[in-house]
Amino acid sequence: MADTPTFVIEDLHVAIDGKQILKGVDLTVSKGEVHALMGPNGSGKSTLANALMGHPRYTITGGRILYKGDDITGLTPDDRARRGMFLAFQYPLEIPGVKVRQFLRLALKSVRGQDVKVSEFRKLLNEKMQQLEVDPVFAERYLNEGFSGGEKKRNEVLQMAILQPEIAIMDETDSGLDIDALKVVSQGINALRGPDLGILLITHYQRMLNYITPDFVHVLVDGRVVKSGGKELALELEERGYEQFEQEKVLEAVS
């Protein structure tokens, strides 16, 4: 584990449209670590991902988010991105008329806080596209417009590779992928793993963890992390499902 935790979520409570979804989430992710956050549908996984990145529709009703020791709970999404955070979207948005290349260059300029030379950018883009086995014509297409599910997810990983965040939240990056696409995307993520990157990998299924071995696994049920452990916890979940935890939740409610 790194010396200072990069990313600390403390007792986070989040509501959307007046409905309380997260009811006190605690998590710490440091650079160099991969944390898998697993949970059944409706447990609050996507709410957590969006709230961590500062989506305006998600209201923080309690707790706080610390990034390198700074409280970033009230910051705008662009501010968080410039500090080194990244969210890989479950459903990446289509931006018609905006080329991937054009968008990525402006994004890189934004997170670096200075202009990026055309030649340098071209080199970086080509290198990362090769690494992720992305067809070069990709860069000339309009952002996510008409992309297949797999292409959208691969584009998210490409963006992550270019922007080089320190903390990446990946929201169900495996959803909607067939097995071949899952392999390619997982390989891409593995290629980005390293001592300078902390990853919070949010997933419903264990299958992605066959390709990306997490350092820690957490189980989110009904807006709370109910169990944390090592990678073996994912296998246990694969075998026994989320029912045991939901059962505990029911018992808790009764007692």
Add this chain to the structure above:
Amino acid sequence: MTIQLEKVEAAKKEQLAVSSLGYQFGFHDEDAPKVSFDKGLSEDTVRRISEIKGEPKWMLDFRLRGYKQFLRKPVPTWGGDLSTLDFQDIHYFVKASDQQERSWEDVPEYIKDTFDKLGIPEAEKKFLAGVGAQYDSEVVYHNIREDLAKQGVIFCDTDTAVREHPELVQQYIGTIIPPGDNKFAALNTAVWSGGSFVYVPEGVHVEIPLQAYFRINAESMGQFERTIIIAEPNSFVHYVEGCTAPMYSSESLHSAVVEIIVKEGARVRYTTIQNWANNVYNLVTKRAVAYKNATMEWIDGNLGSKLTMKYPAVYLMEPGAHGEILSVAMATTGMHQDAGAKVVHVAPDTTSVINSKSISRGGGRTSYRGLVKVYPGAERSKSKVRCDALLLDEDSRSDTYPYMEIEDERVQIEHEATVSKIGEEQLFYLMSRGLTESEASTMIVNGFVEPIVKELPMEYAVEMNRLIQLQMEGAIG
């Protein structure tokens, strides 16, 4: 028809002018009499305009027909609000020499500010503001003009054309848009001045886009230009008018007429970018006829003015004719862009495409108003209409008025219209990559207009994007 090339060369007193950007040209007639007219319009005004220009009788008669029709025609009650337009409070004839008396100090601050932000060079700022700067670059002008002349192309202002090519002007003027077509076309007929005259001989492809600035002086940039383009069979020309920098005019009415004849197998593309100051009524009639296998393309960008009413039209007269109208309109505070397109399928096997994009913000209003008409017998005609509106805030407004008059059932007509707002989710997505809210909105808007902007000549596309960026600054509360 024999074209006297020397006549093109004969405009000796014309003085060339080119801006430092290299694509905006103009020349100025030094012998032009200094004439100042009082405001207001009467038959006498019309006669005096004709007299000063030394026009032949047929042109005076043409003007007078226009004037009679102007009196007869009602002010349109549809479209935008014209109730504050006072025809007697307008100068109908202003010579360049008079316009130059306006001083730079009279130009509103916001116009100067926009010039600065767009990076318009000093000399050009004054020209655009109608302060009357002159440029000189004989070399560029002569090179281009010689190339054109070698090909037999006529490209001059319409006043010159009346003097030097009267037979051509007389043959075509008013044939596509007759004097009594509508009140503003009638007004233009009565008082027109300047505009471009373009004649492209059979089989000639003009490689460079012809730019209005090439030969326009302060006078012909005026309010009532009359443009005529004749493309003989199998020829091609791309004509570009306007500029993305704001055009400042102390006069509040701009009413142009553009007539285009595209003969068999020819293709004409006409690109307009207007960014009039926000005191201007921009009421323009543009119409083209396309004959057998001919193609007419209107590309129309409307960024400024108080009210624009403009519906470029294509009449598809013979089989195989194709018409295309691509337009972008952006309305900000105090602006109404009532723009659209009109396609008339007269003959069978004709095709048309209308693609309209509009953006409203800060209480601005855009309207798409379009007509697709198919005459009986125009079988196997195909028309595809698509209009997309983007609203940037709750105060802004967008309307769609698509009219269809289909009198033949054996046709294929498609219509698609969308109205969208910049989505919170789209903004969040872009902002999560480090873009500020303003950068994200601008990127979405630029992407929205990209299908049209990419059809513009490069320097216009670049300026258009910069202008949208300017308009978007401060758009986010």
